[in-house]
Amino acid sequence: MAVYTEVSDDELSAFLADYDVGALLSYKGIAEGVENTNYLLHTEKGPLFLTLYEKRVARHDLPFFLGLMEHLARAGLTPTPVRDRRGRLLRELAGKPAALVAFLEGVWLRRPQPRHCAALGRTMAELHLAGQSYPQRRDNALGLAGWRPLYLRFRSRADEIMPGLSGIIERELAELEASWPRDLPQGVVHADLFPDNVFFLGDRLSGLIDFYFACNDALSYDLAITLNAWCFEADHAFNLTKGHALLAGYQSVRALTPAESAALPLLARGAALRFLLTRAYDWLHTSREALVKPKDPSEFVRRLAFHRSVRAASAYGL
């Protein structure tokens, strides 16, 4: 939780004068959000979300992200980025790239149930279909090709996190590099659909947020990420009911090809490795004074072990 950049009332009012949002009524720095600084604004035209992009988001990627949100908002999947009177989505505020987005009502679920997994599956498939017509593209910086370079940045210290971790990662990297599926249907994926990025109003999914890892990759890799993010319990056990609900929800909108189904265990291993790598890196590189505490990497070691034990996609409820 963090507000990295303070915005003064004068700066903000001057910034908003370029938008058709009426006068500013209030603004509050939001404690959630690891990467960026976020403010919740109340204006005469309603609530808005203001994001200042901090250094972890590359400026040259912002047009892709904001354009994608606008594209997906037309399908009702995301809150709408607000253009200023000159048509700009991306502006500058307090020395940082900044964007204004309609505020999305909803809460993220600390304990999602199978019906929520089903709703997520349906919505993710809708995202994949809507993304087919999005003209921009962005490579996945945290895809297969990015994993080994990331690992090499902390290899010498990996075992500080957990004895034997370097061996686990190296074996997995070697196996995935040799067998990663390459001919699966591609498109725009969210690539970070953890529960805190999916909002619900009651049992209705109200929208998706935080597209700052979105990229072009295998559509079914997105599904593999959500299997990791939504279908394990606090005791690290895989919940087959949730897995089934997620996959059935997805397939009610977009059927998986036989190749995608067959690849699911391998994709799930890759997804677990990707979050293991970034969390391990953050764990070793977050200063003790940081505003944001790093997340524990070890839960992805356990998920990886589960996926390695899986022989077919039926183990996920397919």
Added chain:
Amino acid sequence: MAVYTEVSDDELSAFLADYDVGALLSYKGIAEGVENTNYLLHTEKGPLFLTLYEKRVARHDLPFFLGLMEHLARAGLTPTPVRDRRGRLLRELAGKPAALVAFLEGVWLRRPQPRHCAALGRTMAELHLAGQSYPQRRDNALGLAGWRPLYLRFRSRADEIMPGLSGIIERELAELEASWPRDLPQGVVHADLFPDNVFFLGDRLSGLIDFYFACNDALSYDLAITLNAWCFEADHAFNLTKGHALLAGYQSVRALTPAESAALPLLARGAALRFLLTRAYDWLHTSREALVKPKDPSEFVRRLAFHRSVRAASAYGL
């Protein structure tokens, strides 16, 4: 900035079911606030502010604070605390005392102008008048009698903050203890009306927040606090135009007695010492990992020196 206590969606929905506020639409932890954890809620009935009281606020004082806010809200000075269906202002949530308050629109001014000081003066006088009929009372734990004990808790380390600080504090304590005015008109005072506790919509003061230092004390001591908090510039110079606006605004609603006017320089010294002491204590006792960075005590050393040079209240613009 801090959210010390995380509240889950299930806990919050269960908590809100006891209030007539409709369904929860969203909630966000707010980064501002040093003492407590705050969430901004959107509900079907509108926005609300939820506060969880952390250890720095004494639980036995909460009925005084919440009752006072409710009392002052009737005069339009504060947002209204919301009672649950059983009439309770104070509840418990996530193991902490908790209260729900109507959300007050407005922004606090990073650079208040003389017209804002005038508005603050008027509103503070209204607060003092409305407070006369508030039946509860609370002694000022950070009044004259509290200063020396607080100082003794960090005396041995005071000069770490600034060479000579212990001498400055000891001389001031001795002089104020000998000459502190005791027969001034008393009543409920806010006692912490810094700019971040005063909200404006344009140039209109929309309300006062954060009553967690409110207590019974000399009314003119409250004015002395705001002279310190609102009328010095970034270069530490006293702004006579702002001082005049503040005092004239106040007197347009409630005239100061001759004794209050005469006491103003001494009260201003006491107010500067009070914030010097608490900031010095926090400076020495805030761990490096704390979520909230302590405020610089030294600016109150400079303000204290100014007040010591003042011979009469006319120097403040009276």
